[in-house]
Structures are given as structure tokens and as C-alpha cells.
Amino acid sequence: MTDLSFENVSITYRSSSDRGDVVAVKDVSLDLPAGATLGIAGESGSGKSTLIMSALRLLPKSARLDGRVLLGGKDLQDLNFGQIRAVRWAQASIVFQGALHSLNPVREVGGQIIEALTHHAKDTWTTPEKRRDRMFELLSEVDLDRSKAIAYPHELSGGQKQRIMIAMALACEPDIIIADEPTTALDVIVQKQILSGLAALVAERGISLLMISHDLAVLSAVCANLAIMRHGKLVEYGPSDEVCLRPQEEYTKQLAGAFPQIGDPESRLNPRTLKPAEVTRAQPYTMGDEVVLEAKDLSVSFDTRHGRERAVRGVDLALHKAEILAVVGQSGSGKTTLARSLLGLQEVEPDSQLSFAGKPLPKKAKALRTFRRQVQMILQDPSGSLNPKRSVYEAVVEGLRVQGIRDREYERVVGALEAAELTPAADYLESIPQELSGGQRQRVVIAGALALDPQVLIADEPVASLDASVRGEILSLFLALKKNLGMSALIITHDLGLAWNIADTVAVMKKGEIVEYGDVDTVLKDPQHAYTQELLAAVPRLGSQSLVRNE
Amino acid sequence: MSTPTHDDSRPGDPNQGPTGSGPGTTGAGPGSAGKGTDPASGGAASATGSAASASGSGGAALTGPDQDMDEPPAGGSFARYFLRKLGGAATSMILVVLLGFFAFRLLPGDPVLKIAKERPMSPAQIAELRSQYGLDKPVIVQFWDYLVGIVTGDLGESYVYRKSVASLIGEYLGPTLLLTATAAVIAIALGLWLGQLSAWQRNSLFDKVASSTSLIFWSVPTFWLGLILLMIFGGTLQWLPTGGMVTPSLEPWSAAAVIDVIKHLILPVITLVAVVYAQFLMVMRASLLEEMSEDYLTTARAKGLTEDEVRRKHAVPNALLPTVTVVFLHIGGLIAGAVTVEAVFSWPGLGKLTFEAIRGPDLPLLQGTFVVFSAIIIVMNLAADLVYRFLDPRVRRA
Numbered sequence: 038m039t040d041l042s043f044e045n046v047s048i049t050y051r052s053s054s055d056r057g058d059v060v061a062v063k064d065v066s067l068d069l070p071a072g073a074t075l076g077i078a079g080e081s082g083s084g085k086s087t088l089i090m091s092a093l094r095l096l097p098k099s100a101r102l103d104g105r106v107l108l109g110g111k112d113l114q115d116l117n118f119g120q121i122r123a124v125r126w127a128q129a130s131i132v133f134q135g136a137l138h139s140l141n142p143v144r145e146v147g148g149q150i151i152e153a154l155t156h157h158a159k160d161t162w163t164t165p166e167k168r169r170d171r172m173f174e175l176l177s178e179v180d181l182d183r184s185k186a187i188a189y190p191h192e193l194s195g196g197q198k199q200r201i202m203i204a205m206a207l208a209c210e211p212d213i214i215i216a217d218e219p220t221t222a223l224d225v226i227v228q229k230q231i232l233s234g235l236a237a238l239v240a241e242r243g244i245s246l247l248m249i250s251h252d253l254a255v256l257s258a259v260c261a262n263l264a265i266m267r268h269g270k271l272v273e274y275g276p277s278d279e280v281c282l283r284p285q286e287e288y289t290k291q292l293a294g295a296f297p298q299i300g301d302p303e304s305r306l307n308p309r310t311l312k313p314a315e316v317t318r319a320q321p322y323t324m325g326d327e328v329v330l331e332a333k334d335l336s337v338s339f340d341t342r343h344g345r346e347r348a349v350r351g352v353d354l355a356l357h358k359a360e361i362l363a364v365v366g367q368s369g370s371g372k373t374t375l376a377r378s379l380l381g382l383q384e385v386e387p388d389s390q391l392s393f394a395g396k397p398l399p400k401k402a403k404a405l406r407t408f409r410r411q412v413q414m415i416l417q418d419p420s421g422s423l424n425p426k427r428s429v430y431e432a433v434v435e436g437l438r439v440q441g442i443r444d445r446e447y448e449r450v451v452g453a454l455e456a457a458e459l460t461p462a463a464d465y466l467e468s469i470p471q472e473l474s475g476g477q478r479q480r481v482v483i484a485g486a487l488a489l490d491p492q493v494l495i496a497d498e499p500v501a502s503l504d505a506s507v508r509g510e511i512l513s514l515f516l517a518l519k520k521n522l523g524m525s526a527l528i529i530t531h532d533l534g535l536a537w538n539i540a541d542t543v544a545v546m547k548k549g550e551i552v553e554y555g556d557v558d559t560v561l562k563d564p565q566h567a568y569t570q571e572l573l574a575a576v577p578r579l580g581s582q583s584l585v586r587n588e
Numbered sequence: 589m590s591t592p593t594h595d596d597s598r599p600g601d602p603n604q605g606p607t608g609s610g611p612g613t614t615g616a617g618p619g620s621a622g623k624g625t626d627p628a629s630g631g632a633a634s635a636t637g638s639a640a641s642a643s644g645s646g647g648a649a650l651t652g653p654d655q656d657m658d659e660p661p662a663g664g665s666f667a668r669y670f671l672r673k674l675g676g677a678a679t680s681m682i683l684v685v686l687l688g689f690f691a692f693r694l695l696p697g698d699p700v701l702k703i704a705k706e707r708p709m710s711p712a713q714i715a716e717l718r719s720q721y722g723l724d725k726p727v728i729v730q731f732w733d734y735l736v737g738i739v740t741g742d743l744g745e746s747y748v749y750r751k752s753v754a755s756l757i758g759e760y761l762g763p764t765l766l767l768t769a770t771a772a773v774i775a776i777a778l779g780l781w782l783g784q785l786s787a788w789q790r791n792s793l794f795d796k797v798a799s800s801t802s803l804i805f806w807s808v809p810t811f812w813l814g815l816i817l818l819m820i821f822g823g824t825l826q827w828l829p830t831g832g833m834v835t836p837s838l839e840p841w842s843a844a845a846v847i848d849v850i851k852h853l854i855l856p857v858i859t860l861v862a863v864v865y866a867q868f869l870m871v872m873r874a875s876l877l878e879e880m881s882e883d884y885l886t887t888a889r890a891k892g893l894t895e896d897e898v899r900r901k902h903a904v905p906n907a908l909l910p911t912v913t914v915v916f917l918h919i920g921g922l923i924a925g926a927v928t929v930e931a932v933f934s935w936p937g938l939g940k941l942t943f944e945a946i947r948g949p950d951l952p953l954l955q956g957t958f959v960v961f962s963a964i965i966i967v968m969n970l971a972a973d974l975v976y977r978f979l980d981p982r983v984r985r986a
Contacts, residue, residue, distance in 0.1 A: 095886060122893075126892045133883055133886065133887055134883070138883045138884055139884055139887045141884045143905050143906055143980060143981055152893075152901075189982065
């Protein structure tokens with residue numbers, strides 16, 4: 038068995054730009070004894086990925102490491118390249134985010150597993166046949182059918198790719214598995230399957246697990262110990278329960294609070310953030326009776342090779358004035374198609390009735406343009422939805438110009454930026470997206486929508502690509518917009534916590550149908566439909582320790 | 589005569605298709621042949637694009653019962669894919685045939701008067717010549733004759749050579765294929781090999797030297813380079829023959845004759861390779877650079893592969909995908925480049941034949957070479973689609 042320990046590790050990226058050297062990790066010491074589980078939590082830029090990459094000496098050439106990384110008592114710096122290659126995968130393997138691009142897209146996944154075996158051919162798997170059998174054995178260990186061995190990555194779902202990554206990591210019977218955000222981009226139900234599978238496999242074999250994530254609840258479900266990192270430094274370290282439920286540091290509290298506990302009254306309509314958006318109106322708007330946007334018997338079909346597939350089936354929805362409605366469901370449940378239909382971006386089946394302010398949704402280009410002034414869309418990835426070459430002013434003003442609104446252009450833009458809490462607005466006007474943080478970019482996107490004084494915002498996973506601390510800020514902004522301006526919002530999400538944080542009503546979608554629809558408090562506290570119950574049960578809970586083995 | 593090779597596209601700009609933006613299309617067959625392929629390549633690109641997005645969104649709708657709700661669907665058959673691509677190619681070919689007839693009718697200059705200029709002829713003789721070539725018939729009838737001719741393989745008779753165009757093309761096609769195929773194989777192999785090494789050692793001395801050398805050759809006019817080589821190796825040093833393809837005195841297919849052909853081949857091939865290999869190098873370099881930050885390379889490194897294995901087994905196969913499309917498109921450009929090279933080295937190929945036909949203007953011959961050049965490029969595009977499907981599993985099963 039092998040121990041992994043970091044002793045006073047600092048990692049610096051040399052950079053030729055005028056910013057000078059960047060210190061990614063500062064003086065971190067951590068121990069992972071054989072058979073232990075350790076989670077490292079932190080936001081982007083906290084240095085957690087850099088730290089774990091140093092465990093296999095996978096850092097780029099521009100990185101300098103001070104301190105020592107010891108694997109089985111040996112300093113990795115002392116090994117030559119041949120020795121380090123022998124250590125990689127055989128003693129310690131990595132599970133990357135399989136859902137993304139960690140598998141070679143043009144090679145069969147079975148072959149990619151065999152490749153690891155070939156490079157560390159131990160006495161056990163000497164011949165190609167034996168290696169092939171070993172590969173099939175690994176597939177069955179992660180509950181995948183043998184037939185998947187000849188599949189290419191694009192033929193597998195996110196969850197299946199993640200299983201392949203885990204099978205590959207187990208291939209050479211390593212002593213340590215390092216998991217890098219193994220469930221990010223997977224929805225809750227698949228996430229739970231992956232986490233419990235990983236935890237069980239690791240426990241059976243006595244493999245030690247080092248896992249990093251931005252989500253404390255995910256880590257606490259699998260790991261006995263937790264370390265919190267921020268700006269390259271270790272902020273807090275201790276047993277999972279202690280860190281999650283009785284955090285000492287302010288930053289840990291913030292991280293722990295970012296993903297709310299459903300059912301916890303403190304976080305209901307109150308997203309945790311250090312920078313809450315201000316509610317200025319003396320009598321804040323509350324959800325009214327007036328229906329703004331309505332869908333009746335909405336169906337959408339797509340032509341596929343297998344004939345027509347119905348992505349949305351007979352959905353009835355009503356969005357009231359100053360209501361925040363969360364539509365939740367797994368990927369593939371049709372929620373994005375629903376949002377596109379409500380914006381008039383998607384052709385719908387003839388029987389479907391869509392209406393805005395009591396009138397049917399316009400079909401003609403000119404009328405649609407006026408309609409879109411009232412209903413604005415906000416997309417998931419703020420970096421992708423802003424043109425990288427345009428300044429903030431240009432990004433926000435574009436909607437006004439498209440709509441032909443010429444008067445008081447400057448005032449409108451500044452007003453929108455201030456409503457999105459980018460103050461003072463003048464400081465941001467000339468910035469281009471790359472100079473802004475993720476949260477600021479999403480605020481610019483929101484300001485672009487607000488500039489047109491819309492009545493409805495439709496947001497597709499507005500906080501999914503943001504860090505935990507920024508998430509709270511943006512959610513509190515949505516709440517403030519509702520209270521100050523009486524704006525209605527329909528928010529598409531896979532995150533039930535978001536619904537608990539800000540929504541008035543929630544609609545649960547499964548395979549194109551709404552299976553449960555109602556008041557948030559009722560639906561989430563007392564779910565009636567089996568699918569809602571399943572979704573709720575799959576949400577990892579802080580300090581629940583559900584999957585940790587007891588030693 | 590411009591150098592069409594340089595007009596097709598620039599290196600480092602792999603997405604620019606043969607837009608035929610002007611200078612290449614001086615009315616010459618090969619230049620406008622590039623235009624003829626546009627529908628094919630454009631159609632192919634959008635077809636694969638929509639297939640990919642269909643599988644993406646279709647995957648979302650086709651949900652399995654339990655765990656894998658987002659499992660993508662299985663792919664379609666090869667036959668359907670092939671038929672779809674073949675249909676696209678056939679459409680392009682029809683457009684080329686139409687264009688081939690009408691474009692040359694719009695050229696200035698009356699071919700009969702041109703022939704008549706060279707010797708004294710009475711108006712009656714001119715009228716007879718006109719009726720002999722069918723030029724006195726209404727355009728629609730001429731067009732019908734042309735279509736029937738194409739279908740039956742009869743491309744008319746050359747005004748200048750007084751021979752059937754089909755047999756002329758048959759005679760000159762072999763040398764052109766020999767020249768361009770040799771040059772293509774060498775240029776592609778050289779370009780791809782240097783390109784991947786350059787990308788892998790980005791900003792190293794090797795990268796800088798290899799890239800800049802290739803660009804210098806790329807910027808050199810084809811005819812100029814050909815003439816310089818001709819002067820040095822053919823004239824001053826007298827190492828190699830200065831023109832033609834064979835020395836007439838030798839027995840065909842004897843060992844001496846084969847060596848003789850190879851000797852004749854060296855200078856034109858070097859010229860052609862030197863001016864085109866940069867585009868392959870640049871495309872390969874750019875696609876490999878794109879791949880170099882991908883996560884699956886980190887996975888491969890973490891698995892304990894050497895840098896060399898990471899490059900050969902993981903990075904290059906992926907980088908080849910975008911490269912293949914561009915490589916096949918550029919083979920069209922290579923054929924266009926052959927026109928200049930053949931003219932400089934008096935290589936008895938289609939390029940030289942086209943060159944003669946333009947000087948005519950020898951309408952039937954121009955039409956014939958135009959259709960043949962276009963057909964070659966369309967076939968190359970079809971081949972690219974098929975090879976692509978073989979290389980990329982995402983297309984294969986989409």
C-alpha cells in the first residue's frame with residue numbers, strides 16, 4: 038500500500054506576460070494514508086487541480102514546484118522520466134471529467150482501457166487475450182455491458198463515459214485513485230450512481246481516494262476528510278462532518294451555504310451570499326394572479342432518423358406576474374426545448390396554444406420582434422454568450438438598437454448595468470468580457486436583457502457554470518429583480534437547490550412531460566410523484582456521509 | 589497566365605474553400621473548375637453538420653428507460669451515407685456540365701473567324717466550316733447535341749488539332765496523372781510530417797525554420813521557380829532534361845525509358861511540391877495545435893505513455909480529421925497548378941492541352957478539359973467524404 042503526502046508544496050507558474058509569475062499553490066501540506074479518503078474543495082483558481090496534477094508530475098513545464106510530493110515515501114522529484122511513467126497509473130491513476138473530453142474521440146473505449154494495461158503489463162495480463170478479458174471484467178465491475186467496449190466516446194452518455202473513466206482507473210489495480218470533479222456536468226441521479234459506484238469500488242479494494250470538487254456536499258458524501266482551498270492556500274482541514282456542519286472559517290461557511298439544504302427554512306427564498314442584491318422598493322412585488330406567459334397543451338416534435346420524436350408532450354404552464362418558476366429535470370427531459378418554444382424560437386405542434394399577456398404568440402417576424410422585447414433569454418455560459426471582441430456597452434446596447442430604441446441610449450445602458458448590480462456602471466462600459474470575472478459576465482448578460490425593460494426573463498441554467506460564491510450573488514439578483522421591478526422569470530435548471538433558493542413554483546419534467554407542478558414548499562417538502570422523490574433523494578446532502586465507509 | 593495554385597487559398601486558412609474569388613477564374617478550365625466543386629464541398633459540410641446536430645438533439649429525445657437518459661442513438665448505414673454523398677457529387681457534376689457549355693459560349697471571339705484568319709477563306713467556306721462544327725444551329729440545338737455527346741462519351745472535335753476531344757484527352761490524361769499524383773503523394777507526406785513535428789515542438793527552432801521555409805516556397809510564383817530550376821539543373825548544370833516526358837529514341841517500357849521518364853519527372857515534381865506542400869504543413873500544424881490542450885492527452889500522459897506515443901497514438905489521429913478534408917480539396921488546386929508547370933516544362937499533359945485550347949479558343953477542347961478537370965475534383969471531394977467517414981467514428985455512425 039502506498040501513502041501520498043504533500044509536504045509544504047508550493048507551485049508557481051512562470052509567465053512571460055507582465056503579470057509575472059503566478060503562484061497557484063502556496064505551502065500546502067496534506068496527507069493521504071493508504072486506504073483513506075480525502076476531498077479537496079475549492080472554487081476555480083483555488084489551485085486544487087494544480088495540486089493533484091503534481092501528484093503524478095503532470096504539471097506543464099512552466100510550473101515550478103517547491104516542497105516535496107511523496108508517493109510511498111519516495112520524492113517524485115527524484116525519479117527520472119522512465120520511473121515516473123511506471124508510477125503513473127500503476128500506483129496512482131486519475132479519473133478525469135469523463136463527460137467532457139478526457140477520452141480520445143476517435144478510438145474505441147475498450148482499446149483505451151487496454152492501452153493502460155499494455156503499458157503496465159504486469160505478470161497477470163501478459164497476453165492480448167488476457168488483457169481483453171481483464172477489460173471485460175473491468176466493464177462489468179462498473180456495470181457496463183460488454184458491448185460498450187467497441188463503442189466510441191460519442192456513442193456513450195455522460196454517465197457511461199464516467200464509468201469508462203473509472204474502469205480505466207481501476208485497470209492496473211492502483212493503490213491511489215485521484216478523482217478530478219468526477220460528477221460535474223452530470224445530473225443528480227447519474228451523479229449519485231457514479232459516486233456510490235466509485236465509493237464502493239474503492240472501499241472493496243482498500244484503495245485510497247483523493248477527490249476534488251467545487252461541491253462540498255458531493256465530497257462529503259464520499260470522503261472521510263475534507264480540505265478547503267482558496268487562492269492556493271489550505272483554509273481548513275478536518276473530518277467531513279466537522280468541516281461541513283461546524284465550519285470554523287468564514288469561507289468554508291460560505292461554500293457550505295452555497296448549495297442549500299432543501300427543507301432548511303433559512304435558505305428558502307434566501308440564497309446565501311456575502312453580496313446580496315439590494316431590495317429598494319418599500320413594498321416589494323410578490324407573485325400576482327395576472328398570467329403573463331401561458332402554454333396550453335404544448336407539444337414539440339423533432340424529426341430524427343427513427344421518425345418523429347416528441348420532445349415535449351402536452352405541457353400546461355402558466356407564469357404569473359412577479360413569479361419565479363423553476364423547471365427542473367434531468368438532461369434530455371425537454372426543458373430547454375420548452376424554453377425555446379416559449380420564446381417563439383421553436384416550431385410547435387399545431388394544437389399547442391402559447392399566449393403572452395392574453396394574446397397568442399405572434400408568428401410574423403415584426404410582431405415577434407416586439408414580443409421578444411418583452412421576453413428576454415439568458416443563457417447558461419456567460420463566456421459563450423458574450424462576443425469576446427465587444428465592450429460591455431456594445432453588448433448591452435445591441436438589444437436596444439435591434440429593437441429600434443434610439444432615445445436615452447446611454448441612460449438605458451447605465452440603468453440596466455446598475456439594475457444588474459454592476460456599480461458604478463461607468464467603470465465597466467469599456468471593458469471586454471475577458472477582463473471580467475464569470476459572475477460579472479453573467480451580470481452583463483442579464484443587463485443586456487434588462488435594458489429592454491422586459492416583463493419576463495427566461496434563463497437556461499443561469500448559474501450552472503458559475504462558482505459557488507458567485508451563484509448566490511446571481512440568484513439573489515434574480516430575487517431582487519422580481520421584488521424591485523415585478524419581473525417574472527422562468528428558470529430552467531437541473532438543480533433542485535436553486536428552486537428552493539428563489540422560486541415560487543416548481544415544475545418537474547420527465548421525458549417531455551410535467552410530472553409534478555406546484556408551490557415550491559409543497560412540492561419539495563412533500564413530493565407526490567415517485568420521480569420527484571427520486572430526484573430529491575439523489576441530491577447529496579452536506580455531512581450526510583451516506584457513502585463513506587466506516588473505519 | 590496567372591498561377592492558379594496561388595489563387596485557390598492561402599496557407600493557415602484551412603476553412604477557405606475554393607471560392608474562385610476572381611484571379612484564378614480567368615476563363616481557363618482549371619480555374620473555374622474550382623467553382624464547380626463549390627456546391628459539392630459546401631453541401632458536404634452542411635450535411636455532416638446537420639447530421640451531427642441531429643444526433644445531438646435526437647439523443648436527448650430518445651431516452652432509455654432508466655439510467656442512461658442521454659445515451660446517443662446508434663448510427664445509420666454506410667449505404668445511405670454513400671448514396672447521399674454520391675447524390676451531392678452527381679448534382680455538382682450536372683452543374684459543371686451546364687456551366688461547361690454556357691460559360692464558353694460567353695467567351696469573346698468567334699472561333700471560326702479565328703481559324704479563318706490564319707488562311708484566306710471565302711464567306712462560303714466560312715459558312716461551311718460553321719455548319720461543319722454545328723455552330724450555325726440554334727444554341728438550344730447545340731446544347732442538346734452537347735448533352736447527347738457527353739452521355740455517349742463524344743466530346744466533339746477539336747478545331748485546332750482536328751481530332752476527337754475524347755481521344756486527345758485520353759492521350760494527355762496519363763502524363764498529367766503521373767505528374768500530379770507523384771507530386772501529391774510527396775507534398776502530402778512531406779507537409780503532414782513536417783506539420784505535426786512543427787506543432788509538437790511549437791516555437792522551437794525547427795518549427796520556425798520549417799514553417800518559414802515552406803511559406804517562402806509557397807509565395808514564389810510557380811512559373812518563376814520552374815524557370816529557375818530549369819536554368820540551373822537543365823541549362824547550366826545539364827543534369828536533367830529541360831522539357832517533355834520521354835526521349836523519343838528509347839524503346840518504350842524498357843528500363844532505360846523508365847529511368848528517362850523519371851529524369852524528366854524530377855524538375856516538374858519538385859516545382860509542384862515546393863509550391864504546394866506549405867498548405868498541408870500549415871493545416872496539419874494548426875489542427876494539431878488545436879488538439880494539444882485537449883484533456884484526453886492528459887489522460888494519455890497520466891496513463892504513462894511517452895510523449896512520442898501520446899503524439900502518434902492520440903494527438904495525430906485526431907488532428908488528421910480536419911486535415912483530410914483540406915488535403916483533398918487542395919488536390920484540386922494541385923491539378924490547377926499542373927497547368928503552369930506543364931506549360932513551363934512542356935509536359936505533354938492536360939494542363940498543356942488546356943493552355944493550347946485557351947489560345948485557340950478551341951471551344952470543344954476547352955469544354956472537354958473543363959469537364960474532365962471538374963470531374964477529377966468532384967471525385968476527390970467524394971473520396972474525402974468517404975475517407976473521412978473511415979477515419980472519424982462520429983461520422984461513421986452518424
